Amino acid sequence: METVLQVKDLTKLFRQGRGEAVTAVDRVSFSVHKNEVVGLLGPNGAGKTTTIKCIAGLIKPTSGEIWLDGVEALRHPKKAMERVAALLEGNRNIYWRLTPRENLEFFVGLQGHTVGKVRGYIDELIELFDLKEKHRTPARKLSRGMQQKLALACALVRQTEVLLLDEPTLGLDVETSYELRHVLKQMAAQGERTILLSSHDMHVVQDICERVIIVNNGRVVVDDRVTNLMKLFQVSAYRFELEGPLGEEQELRLKELFPLLEVSATGHRTYIDADLKDGTQLYEVLEILKDGSAQIKSIGHKEPNLEEIFLTIVKGQLK
Amino acid sequence: MRYLALFKAQLKMRYIYLKRYYFDTLSMIITMFLVFLIIFYGATALLGGATPTDSGDTLEGIVVGFMVWTFALVAYANLSWGMIEEAQQGTLEQLYMSPLGFGWVNIFRVAASFIVNALMVIVVLLLMMATTGKWLNLDVPSLIPLILLTVAGAYGIGFFMGGLALVFKRVQSALQVLQFVLVIFIAAPLGWLPFMKFLPLSLGTRLIGMVMIEERSLLQLPPGDVLFLIGNSAFYFGLGFLIFKLFENVARDRGLLGHY
Numbered sequence: 001m002e003t004v005l006q007v008k009d010l011t012k013l014f015r016q017g018r019g020e021a022v023t024a025v026d027r028v029s030f031s032v033h034k035n036e037v038v039g040l041l042g043p044n045g046a047g048k049t050t051t052i053k054c055i056a057g058l059i060k061p062t063s064g065e066i067w068l069d070g071v072e073a074l075r076h077p078k079k080a081m082e083r084v085a086a087l088l089e090g091n092r093n094i095y096w097r098l099t100p101r102e103n104l105e106f107f108v109g110l111q112g113h114t115v116g117k118v119r120g121y122i123d124e125l126i127e128l129f130d131l132k133e134k135h136r137t138p139a140r141k142l143s144r145g146m147q148q149k150l151a152l153a154c155a156l157v158r159q160t161e162v163l164l165l166d167e168p169t170l171g172l173d174v175e176t177s178y179e180l181r182h183v184l185k186q187m188a189a190q191g192e193r194t195i196l197l198s199s200h201d202m203h204v205v206q207d208i209c210e211r212v213i214i215v216n217n218g219r220v221v222v223d224d225r226v227t228n229l230m231k232l233f234q235v236s237a238y239r240f241e242l243e244g245p246l247g248e249e250q251e252l253r254l255k256e257l258f259p260l261l262e263v264s265a266t267g268h269r270t271y272i273d274a275d276l277k278d279g280t281q282l283y284e285v286l287e288i289l290k291d292g293s294a295q296i297k298s299i300g301h302k303e304p305n306l307e308e309i310f311l312t313i314v315k316g317q318l319k
Numbered sequence: 320m321r322y323l324a325l326f327k328a329q330l331k332m333r334y335i336y337l338k339r340y341y342f343d344t345l346s347m348i349i350t351m352f353l354v355f356l357i358i359f360y361g362a363t364a365l366l367g368g369a370t371p372t373d374s375g376d377t378l379e380g381i382v383v384g385f386m387v388w389t390f391a392l393v394a395y396a397n398l399s400w401g402m403i404e405e406a407q408q409g410t411l412e413q414l415y416m417s418p419l420g421f422g423w424v425n426i427f428r429v430a431a432s433f434i435v436n437a438l439m440v441i442v443v444l445l446l447m448m449a450t451t452g453k454w455l456n457l458d459v460p461s462l463i464p465l466i467l468l469t470v471a472g473a474y475g476i477g478f479f480m481g482g483l484a485l486v487f488k489r490v491q492s493a494l495q496v497l498q499f500v501l502v503i504f505i506a507a508p509l510g511w512l513p514f515m516k517f518l519p520l521s522l523g524t525r526l527i528g529m530v531m532i533e534e535r536s537l538l539q540l541p542p543g544d545v546l547f548l549i550g551n552s553a554f555y556f557g558l559g560f561l562i563f564k565l566f567e568n569v570a571r572d573r574g575l576l577g578h579y
Contacts (some may be wrong), residue, residue, distance in 0.1 A: 016572065050574065058412050059574045081418035088577060092409020095332070102335060109328020110417045136390030138339075154413075164370070 010064035024050040026218035038187040039209035040198040047218040048198040085155040086164040093151040096140035125153040145176025165197040202307040215317040233304040240272040246295040351510040368424040391473035398477030461537035469523025471552040475559030482566030519555040
C-alpha cells in the first residue's frame, strides 16, 4: 500500500521561560496509507494538536521528519502544502463576513487554483453540506454546526491528498455532531481522501476510523486497527449479573484486585464489569462472589466500546 | 497563474468587504472627512491662511498630507490590525497553509488592499478639494508611482507591527500610538530639519506635494530626491518584511500562530 503521510521521530520541545523545556511530542513515528482514515487519540495535553500542527507546517518541530506524498515537508514547505489541508480545533477557520460560497472561492484561490475550474466541485460541496439555502448568508450568522460544516468544506475544497481534522465535532450539539459524522463517514466510505483525525469523541472515531494511534505523554502507545483492538478487549471484558445487592466488603475486595472494575445496579440486579486477563482471574472473582448473599445469574463477555478501550490503555492497564 | 488566482481571491475579498459593509466604508469616509475639516479650518483660523512652508502653501499642504496619512493609515492598519483579526478569527493558520507561501499571501493582501482603498481615498480627496476650493493637480501617471513608493514605508511599519502582534499578542496600544507617529513622519518639516527625510513617509509626502501643489511632473522632480525615496521605501519595506518573517519564525517555533 502506498504511504502518503509518514512521521518519523517527531519531537517538539517548548521552551518556557528560562531554559525549562516541556516535551510536547516525543519521538512520535507513524504512517498513513493512501485513502486510509486514521484516528489520533490521547488525553488532553498528549500532543495530538502539536503533532497535527507540525504536519500542517504551523509549528516547527525540534527534530524529526515529516513526509507528505514523497515530499519532505520541513525542507520543502510550499510543496508539502499542496498536499495537505487542515481543519483546526475551534469554530474558526472561515471568514465570518463572507458567505459560504465566497469562503469556498477564497480558499480555492488561496490554494492557487482557479475558481472557474472547480466551480462544479464547489457546487457539489454546497450540496453535500446542505449549505444551499444559506449560500447568501455571511458565515457569522450561520449556526455553529453550519459554520463547522463550512469549515470542513473549505478544507476539502483545497483538494489535497491529505486532510487533517483536529477535533472536528468539538462543541457541536448532539444532532449536528451526528450530521457531521455522517458526512465524514460518507467521505471515508468513498475512499477518496487520506484522513488523520483527532477527537475526544469516540463515537466519531469508532464510526469512521479504520485504525487508531493512541498517544500519551507525547509518545505513541498503541497503533492498531480498530477491529483488532476490539477483539483484543472482547476476550478480556466480562460482565457478571447478580440477583440482589453486592456486599460492601466484597466490593472492596474486588476493587482491590481490579481497580478499574465497575459495579452498577438496576432494580434487583447488580452488574459487575471487569477486564480479566486470564481464566484464573475469573475464578478469583467467583471466589469473592461465593462469600456473598447475591446469586450469580449469568457471566458473559461484554461488547467493549472504543472509549473503554481507550481509557484502559491510557490508564496504563495494558502497557 | 497560481499567483494570479491568489491575488484575485484577495482582491475579491477586499471588494466584497467594501461593498457589503458599505455603512462601515461610508462612516470611515465621513469620519476622515470630518477630521480633515477640523484640522483644516483649525489651521486656517490659527494661521490666518498664509504661512510659507516646504510644500508651498500650508493649507494645500494639509490636503496633501491628509491624503498621504489616509493611505498610510489604511495600509498600516490592514497589516497590523488585520493580522490580529485573522489570528482571532482563526484564519491566520489557514493563510499560513497556502502552498504559495505566507509571504506572497501578505504581499497580495497589501496590493489588493491598496487598490481597494485607493478608491476610498479618492472619494475623500475629492471631498476635501471640493470643500476647501483648493483644486490640486491630479497628474495620475506621476502620482501613482510616488504614492506607491511613499506608502511602501507604511506597509513596512505595518509588517513590523504585524510580526510583533504574532508573538507578543497585546500590542493594541502600541498600534494606536503609532498611527499618530505616522502624522509626525508625514508632517516632518524637511526644509527646516532635512535629516528627517531618513524617516519613512516624509520625503515621499513632500514629493507628492510638489506634483499636486507646484504642478510638476514626476520627471521634473529632483532626480536625487526620487532616488532617495526609492532607497528609503525599499529599506523600510524590506526591513519591516524581514522582521515580520523573523517574528513569524519565532511564532511558528513557539506554536503561537493559532493563539490569540
